[in-house]
Structures are given as structure tokens and as C-alpha cells.
Ligand SMILES: NC(=O)c1ccc[n+]([C@@H]2O[C@H](COP(=O)([O-])OP(=O)(O)OC[C@H]3O[C@@H](n4cnc5c(N)ncnc54)[C@H](O)[C@@H]3O)[C@@H](O)[C@H]2O)c1
């Protein structure tokens with residue numbers, strides 16, 4: 001077992017190569033009314049860990065969700081009583097302000113850590129995070145860093161969280177005015193998507209998550225884009241069947257990318273699914289989070305599609321089809337902050353977002369553009385004057401849309 | 409590519425099973441005088457990332473080390489100038505108080521994050537952490553959480569950091585009075601062990617790290633224990649050749665365990681190499697960190713070996729051989745805090761350490777005991793009265809040692 005190092009041997013210049021493989025498994029369940037006593041999904045997910053003891057859980061709940069689901073706390077309590085052999089609540093649920101506020105207030109992170117400590121949560125206990133993407137990102141970060149990682153069950157309650165942010169391997173909070181400056185890669189123990197939660201979403205949040213589906217469809221799957229295009233009106237009018245299919249397809253494509261693109265923790269240079277995101281992140285910040293993430297992504301997609309068109313990569317008809325689909329879904333494709341173009345050195349300049357994007361992901365600048373619908377392509381250089389032109393085109397497009405709306 | 413979901417199909421009850429494999433590679437180099445301009449180890453380690461651009465690095469240095477190596481900053485600057493094609497210092501090095509203080513002051517974490525932000529460090533830039541295990545644990549945690557993980561090169565400068573803490577996959581800081589309450593699993597980009605740093609260690613820190621070697625030898629490798637036993641005097645008298653071999657063997661065993669025990673991130677129930685550590689962690693805390701980690705581990709090893717003997721698992725002669733080796737290395741095997749045995753409910757009680765140990769690792773209580781030298785065995789129950797007896801035996805043993813010392 002021991003290397004035979006004789007007394008005289010010099011060790012200088014020696015090295016040991018370490019190779020570590022880590023496997024993560026988790027299931028993404030699709031269900032309806034998760035806390036209905038007849039719905040065993042959650043209890044089964046926890047029981048499937050194979051350990052016999054009753055498991056401690058603590059719940060962390062999006063306060064913005066709770067406004068619309070006043071019975072949630074009582075349902076949760078009943079559920080844990082009914083499944084008392086499997087789970088027990090180790091503390092009162094903690095309410096967390098919903099939306100980006102959750103990720104902008106460092107005190108919340110500390111409070112969750114405190115709760116984990118006070119409730120005696122160990123690496124084999126469970127945190128239940130129930131809420132939108134922002135709350136899940138915060139709780140995920142807290143869970144990943146307490147005891148070097150306690151088990152996290154995500155129960156995403158927005159479209160975006162169910163089809164994108166809640167099913168993946170990332171978490172994070174904002175710091176120094178930068179989105180997700182702090183965070184880790186940490187797969188959840190399980191994810192449970194409950195469509196019943198979606199009924200109470202405001203229109204903006206219902207729509208917002210659709211942007212991520214358009215994103216992944218555009219760079220990965222023309223059929224899926226056709227599905228969205230064909231269901232534009234149904235989706236805009238909150239047809240639940242269409243929405244469920246959209247979420248399932250989108251989740252599937254995201255999961256596949258994470259598992260199969262070869263670099264789930266983005267250690268090397270392989271890219272996450274971030275088409276349209278350089279501008280999106282910057283616009284969220286420039287608008288002081290007046291824009292939802294998905295709303296900003298829709299603009300980012302429109303911008304990078306337009307730029308792809310101006311570069312001669314994307315055809316005129318496909319470009320128009322993309323903008324019209326986004327507009328048909330109800331997205332606004334122009335905001336005044338797009339015109340903040342002073343200088344990339346200036347933090348208030350949109351194009352500063354390119355630098356920040358590069359720094360966050362590391363290495364050389366890499367943007368995804370569109371060759372055609374369903375096919376993304378990576379580039380490493382940008383032409384700012386062409387981007388400025390793209391922004392003018394978007395302003396024009398949005399003006400026309402507004403006029404059309406007024407006429408009808 | 410798309411699952412064929414007909415409009416009418418119910419998705420409830422569906423689930424997608426996600427399987428993610430992540431591979432981490434890193435090299436542990438053994439060298440001498442890392443910042444000698446003729447020593448390319450560091451520059452090569454960075455150049456081997458295959459990216460052509462000059463890499464930004466920032467250095468974070470143990471202030472306690474710097475006292476003994478006043479030329480370190482100048483050497484580092486010269487080195488980066490000499491290898492300017494590969495690396496460039498993106499900011500002034502940051503000095504970090506050495507020892508456990510580094511892990512007890514949350515402000516330091518924030519300051520490192522601030523520096524990363526200000527210096528524009530991205531996921532493809534490098535943090536160079538130079539120092540003892542405590543500084544490496546803090547910097548490792550900061551590196552793992554900024555941008556979801558920037559690259560970290562660890563340059564451990566104590567025995568313990570070179571043979572154990574600095575070569576593994578864990579980082580962490582203390583919170584709520586608990587050791588390593590916050591932290592993550594995050595393999596480094598590379599580790600460079602420079603034996604030249606060891607010459608300035610005080611005797612306590614020289615000795616302290618040997619405890620981890622005794623630990624891993626006792627549970628994994630009788631030959632290695634024989635090596636330590638045979639070199640007791642040489643090691644106690646700071647023979648550098650013996651120490652280098654000890655570090656190499658010990659690092660090798662640790663790396664092998666991490667890579668091959670099947671669960672490097674301790675997701676399931678497989679155990680880290682933590683023989684003697686339940687008491688060690690508690691004693692560090694009970695003594696307000698008057699004890700070094702390794703000093704506490706030596707006591708923890710002595711305690712759990714004695715308990716193994718009382719349980720009838722370990723033979724009398726092997727038990728004595730272990731205690732005498734530890735004493736011969738210069739370890740004190742009894743401290744008054746061992747007598748704090750009020751009640752496991754009391755945070756000041758030694759046996760409270762069993763609960764805290766279980767909570768930190770999660771799941772059922774699992775202690776490693778000794779069947780014989782070189783062979784650890786796991787148990788899930790403890791007999792506190794037998795542990796109390798073991799503590800009395802240790803007090804006796806230590807009394808005798810002190811008498812022997814006085815006589816000589
Ligand atoms: N981790 C990732 O991989 C990843 C990926 C994409 C986006 N994100 C992050 O996700 C966040 C956006 O998440 P989001 O779009 O879910 O919005 P959100 O979390 O900001 O929530 C929007 C609002 O909806 C409320 N809400 C939540 N569920 C509700 C429900 N069922 N009914 C009524 N109201 C409800 C919230 O309280 C909040 O006010 C951003 O911070 C973004 O950065 C993360």
C-alpha cells in the first residue's frame with residue numbers, strides 16, 4: 001500500500017494525481033396538491049432515503065406565496081402529522097420575503113443558518129424550500145453551506161422555478177450589487193413541481209417563466225419552439241394544460257443539458273444555458289429589479305436574436321417569428337435602460353454587462369447566438385455598434401406593437 | 409427529443425430521474441522553495457489549465473507565517489514578474505490572521521469576497537492560499553462561494569495542512585460556537601507542499617500535524633504506524649527527512665480514502681477519516697482553542713484507543729504501544745476538560761461532543777474504534793461509564809509520564 005520511499009530518496013518533484021468522481025441523483029416529480037393527505041409524493045421522496053428513523057424537516061416558505069395560500073401552514077402541519085412515521089417538523093416554518101429581496105438581504109442567510117443550528121438539523125435532515133426562484137436560490141445556498149450541505153427538497157411555486165431555476169444545480173444570492181455573486185453548485189435531494197401553485201401567480205410571474213422555455217427551445221429544440229409558437233395565445237390566456245406541457249418539456253431539456261453537456265458544475269469552459277442572459281442580468285440590475293428575471297430574459301433573447309439577424313446568421317423570417325412569439329406571449333421587448341450606452345467602463349452602461357458576464361463565468365467572453373431556430377452557436381467577440389443598431393430595431397418593433405395594441 | 413405528451417395526458421405522477429456525474433482532478437505536488445525563480449512548479453500548475461491568456465492571481469497569506477518568512481511578499485512579487493507570461497498579481501496580497509482566529513471572524517470571509525470582487529477575479533482566475541490549515545479552510549470557503557467557485561491553489565505551510573487538511577476536499581469556518589459549521593466540499597485546483605516552510609514551525613505545530621498521521625495509520629495501515637513508531641524520536645527531534653516521508657505517506661492515504669471510499673462528498677453514510685475526532689472537536693471548543701487541532705486529535709486518539717481496549721477489542725500491548733508512541737512524540741494525553749462530564753445535555757460536557765459530532769455528520773451516530781493497529785471498525789453505540797473509565801486511565805497514564813519526565 002505504501003510507496004517505498006527509502007530514507008535517501010528525494011520527494012521534491014514528486015506529485016500525486018488525485019481523481020475524484022462524485023455522482024448525484026435526484027428526482028423531479030410532477031404532482032398536484034402536494035399537501036393533500038392522499039398525496040404521498042413528498043413522504044415517499046423522503047422515505048426513499050432508506051434510513052429508518054423519522055426525519056427532521058424544517059420548512060422555509062415564500063411569504064409572497066403565503067398571501068395567496070393562507071392555508072399552507074395548516075396543510076403542512078397536518079401533512080407532517082399524517083406522515084409522522086416518516087417526518088417531523090423540527091421547528092416552526094420560517095417565512096422569507098418573496099422575490100429578489102430574498103437574495104439582496106444577507107441577514108436572511110444568517111437567520112436560516114441560525115434556524116438550522118437551533119433545530120439541530122444534520123446532514124441527513126431535510127430543508128423544505130417552498131417558493132419562487134429567489135427564495136429557492138437563497139435557501140439552497142444556506143442549505144449547501146450549513147454542515148457542508150444539508151438535504152434540500154425544492155418545491156418551486158412559479159413557472160420559472162418549476163421549469164428552470166428550481167430543477168438545476170445552482171443556488172446563490174446577490175452581493176456587491178452583482179447577481180448571484182455568492183453561491184455554489186449543489187444538486188437538491190429532490191424537486192417536487194406542484195401545478196396547483198401556479199393558479200395564484202400574477203400574470204407577470206405566469207408569463208415570466210415562459211421566457212426560459214423560449215430560451216432553451218431557441219438554442220436546442222426547434223420542435224419545442226414550434227410548440228410554444230402554436231400555443232402562444234393559449235399560454236398568454238393561462239391555459240393550464242399548455243403550461244404544464246411547457247414546464248415538462250422545458251425541465252426535461254434543462255436536466256438533459258446539465259447531465260449530458262459534460263460539465264455540470266461549469267469547471268471548464270462548457271457553457272450553461274444562458275442565451276440572452278448577459279443583457280438580462282444587467283437589465284435586472286439597471287432597473288433595480290423592476291423587471292422580473294424572465295421579463296429581462298425575454299428582452300435579452302430579443303436583443304441577441306436581433307443581433308444574430310444583423311450579423312447575417314439568422315434569417316429575417318425566423319427573427320420576426322421570434323419577436324412576434326415573445327410579443328404574443330405578452331412580453332415588452334424594449335425598456336429605456338437599453339439606451340444606457342455611455343461606456344462599458346461605466347457601471348450604468350448596458351454593455352458593462354458583457355464584462356460582468358465574462359467575469360462571472362470566467363475565461364474568455366462567450367455569448368450564445370442563433371444560427372437558426374433550434375440551433376445556438378457560440379461567439380467570442382462582439383460588435384458594439386451592431387448591438388446599438390439591434391437596440392434601435394427593438395425600440396421600433398416595440399413602438400409598432402404598442403400602436404397595434406392601441407388600434408385593437 | 410421531446411417526450412410525446414398528448415394534450416390530454418396527465419403529467420401528475422410523472423417524474424424525471426436526474427443523474428449527474430462530476431469529475432474533479434487535481435495534483436498534489438511536493439517541492440522545496442516554491443518561490444525560487446528556478447522552481448517552475450507553481451507557474452506550470454497554472455499554465456497546465458490550457459488557456460493561453462495570462463492568469464490573474466491574488467494571494468492570501470497567513471500573517472503568522474509571514475512573521476517567520478519576512479521575504480515572502482518580495483519573493484512572490486519577483487516570482488510573478490519572472491513568470492509574467494503565465495500569471496499576474498491582480499491585487500496586493502491580503503494578510504489573514506493565522507490560527508483558529510481566521511475561522512472565528514466572519515468579517516474576514518466578507519473581506520475576501522470583497523477582494524475577489526474588486527480585483528475582478530473570475531472562475532478562471534486563481535486564489536493562492538498560503539498558510540496553515542485554518543487560513544486554508546477560510547480561503548477555501550471564500551473561494552468556493554464566490555462566483556460559485558473560483559480556482560484555488562493551496563500552499564499549506566504546516567505539517568497538518570500538508571498531510572491532511574490542505575490536500576482534501578473540505579473547507580469551512582466556525583459559527584455558533586461550532587467547528588466548521590459553515591463550509592462546502594470543494595476540491596482545489598492544485599496543492600503545492602513546500603517542505604521549506606516547515607522549518608519555521610514552532611514545536612507545537614510541528615508535532616500537531618503528526619497526530620493526523622497516527623490517526624490514519626491506526627485505522628488504515630499498520631506498516632505506516634510501524635514507520636511512525638520507529639521514527640518517534642527522529643520526528644520528536646525534528647528530523648526533516650522522516651517528516652517528509654511521514655507527510656507523503658499520510659497525504660497518500662488520505663487522498664486514496666477520499667477517492668476510493670466511494671463517497672468523497674459524504675452524501676450517504678460513508679465516513680470521513682475521523683477517528684478520535686468527536687472528542688478532539690469538543691476539546692478544542694472546551695479549551696477555547698488553547699489546544700491545537702492536532703493536539704486535541706492526539707488526545708481523542710488516546711481516548712478512543714483506550715475505550716477500544718476497555719471494550720475488549722484492542723489488546724493491552726497494542727493499546728500501550730499507541731499511548732507510548734503519542735507520548736514519545738511529545739503529546740500530552742490528558743487535559744482537565746476531559747473531566748467535564750456533567751451531562752450530555754450541557755454544552756460544557758465532553759460527551760455533548762458525541763451529539764454535536766452526530767449532528768454535524770448526520771444520520772446515526774457512528775464512531776470509529778480500533779480492532780487492532782491498522783484496522784478501524786465502526787460502532788453506533790457508546791457506553792459513557794466505560795468512557796469515564798477510559799478518561800481515568802488516561803489521567804493515570806499522563807501522571808506517570810510526567811513523573812518519568814521529572815526523573816530524567
Ligand atoms: N438557480 C438557478 O439556476 C436560476 C436560474 C434562473 C433564475 N434564477 C433566479 O430565480 C429568481 C426568479 O425566480 P422567479 O421567477 O420564480 O420569481 P421570484 O422568486 O422573484 O418570485 C416572484 C414573486 O412571486 C411570488 N410567488 C411565488 N410563488 C407564487 C405563487 N404560487 N403564487 C403567487 N405568488 C407567488 C413571490 O413571493 C414573488 O413576489 C431570480 O433571482 C433568478 O436569478 C435562478
Ligand SMILES: NC(=O)c1ccc[n+]([C@@H]2O[C@H](COP(=O)([O-])OP(=O)(O)OC[C@H]3O[C@@H](n4cnc5c(N)ncnc54)[C@H](O)[C@@H]3O)[C@@H](O)[C@H]2O)c1
Pocket residue numbers: 470471472473476505506507508511539540541542543545565566567568569572573574576577578579580605606607608609610613616617700701702
Ligand atoms: N479542511 C479539512 O479537511 C481539515 C482537516 C483537518 C483540520 N482542519 C483544520 O485545520 C486547522 C488547523 O490547521 P493547522 O494545524 O495547520 O494550524 P493553524 O492553521 O491553526 O496554524 C497554526 C499556527 O501556525 C502559524 N503558521 C502557519 N505556517 C507557519 C510556518 N510555516 N511557520 C511558522 N508558523 C506558521 C499560523 O499563523 C498559526 O499561528 C483547524 O482549523 C482544523 O479544523 C481542516
Ligand SMILES: [Zn+2]
Pocket residue numbers: 164212277293297
Ligand atoms: Zn434565467
Ligand SMILES: [Zn+2]
Pocket residue numbers: 572620685701705
Ligand atoms: Zn483532523
